Each structure stands twice: as structure tokens, then as C-alpha cells.
Amino acid sequence: MPQGSNNGILVRQMLIIRKMTEDDLDAVLAIEQACFPRAWIKEHFIAEIVSDYGTAVVADKDGQIAGYLILSVLFDEAEILNVAVNPVLHGNGIGEMLVRWSLKESLKERATIIRLEVRTTSFPAITLYKKLGFIPTGFRKSYYENGTDALLMEKNLAEEEMLHAV
Numbered sequence: 001m002p003q004g005s006n007n008g009i010l011v012r013q014m015l016i017i018r019k020m021t022e023d024d025l026d027a028v029l030a031i032e033q034a035c036f037p038r039a040w041i042k043e044h045f046i047a048e049i050v051s052d053y054g055t056a057v058v059a060d061k062d063g064q065i066a067g068y069l070i071l072s073v074l075f076d077e078a079e080i081l082n083v084a085v086n087p088v089l090h091g092n093g094i095g096e097m098l099v100r101w102s103l104k105e106s107l108k109e110r111a112t113i114i115r116l117e118v119r120t121t122s123f124p125a126i127t128l129y130k131k132l133g134f135i136p137t138g139f140r141k142s143y144y145e146n147g148t149d150a151l152l153m154e155k156n157l158a159e160e161e162m163l164h165a166v
């Protein structure tokens, strides 16, 4: 992994995961634009902040936004709609911390499955999801702007619950 180091432990110790507010959006949008060719706009994030079905959180490092994740839970299905980490902080365990948070939150909300779509070219993200037990379930051909395919992945949360029960 690039850029990761023992500093990663220190960085994670200084992080809290908290609800995203509109005051965070300048920092969130800067990360979003640095990470994605077709970035979400401010209104997309506002819609998730106020949504009854979604939880938008940030990883806050001493008041600086290190990353964020948008989770939607509808009945027993959870979906990671967006996750990104400030590129200068990649490789410090922050993405993993955010995705692990989404697993716990989904269980708390009584979801039994968690899904996501990811660009087939996003090797770091796919590796992260596989590490946390997501499995590929299908493709959407030419789903993204430049013809990139989407890989569909999901994780059975019942397994996650059993892991924490023992």
C-alpha cells in the first residue's frame, strides 16, 4: 500500500467519526473532486445529510475532514453510496475505519445485507471491500461516465453479527 506507515496508528487515534454537517461541505467537496472524475455536487451531499434513510459521516482529525462515508439503510438493506479519503492521507487505515463503521451502523439499524457499486478500475477500494468480506455479485456494463464498468459487491451482515457475538 502506498503512503501507509506507522503514522497510520497515530492518525487513527486522532480521528473521530461524526455526523456530517453543512459546515463540512467545502472540505468534503474538495476530497470528492480530488477522488472522482464525476464528483457529487453540494446538493447531493445536502440531500443525504437531511435524508431519513441515510447517514452521512465524516472522519474528523482535529477539526480537519480526513474522509467521509454516505450510508443508506432501507428496511433490511444497507448501501454504501459514497466513501472517500483525502488523497494525502491514503494508506493510514481511515477508509477501513469508515467502512467498518458502516457495517456496525447497518447492524444497529437491523440491516441484514450491505451492498455497493464500485468502479472496476478502483483497485484500492475493491481490495478494501474484499478485505472486509464483501463479495462480487455482478457488473453493470459502461455504468460510469467514461465507459468504466461498475462492480456490484455485497456482504451478508448476519455473518458480521456472529463474528461480534463470539
Ligand SMILES: CC(C)(COP(=O)(O)OP(=O)(O)OC[C@H]1O[C@@H](n2cnc3c(N)ncnc32)[C@H](O)[C@@H]1OP(=O)(O)O)[C@@H](O)C(=O)NCCC(=O)NCCS
Pocket (backbone or CB within 6 Å): 001, 002, 004, 035, 036, 082, 083, 084, 085, 086, 089, 090, 091, 092, 093, 094, 095, 096, 097, 116, 117, 118, 119, 122, 123, 124, 125, 127, 128, 129, 131
Ligand atoms: C478506497 C479508499 C477509501 C481507501 O481509503 P484508505 O484510507 O486509503 O485505505 P486504508 O488505509 O484504510 O486501507 C485499508 C485496506 O484497503 C486496501 N487498500 C487501500 N489502499 C490500497 C492500495 N493502494 N492498493 C491496494 N489495496 C489498498 C488494503 O486492503 C488495505 O488494508 P491493509 O492496510 O491491511 O493492506 C481510498 O483509496 C479512496 O478515497 N479512493 C478514492 C475514492 C474511491 O474509490 N472510493 C470508493 C468508491 S466505491
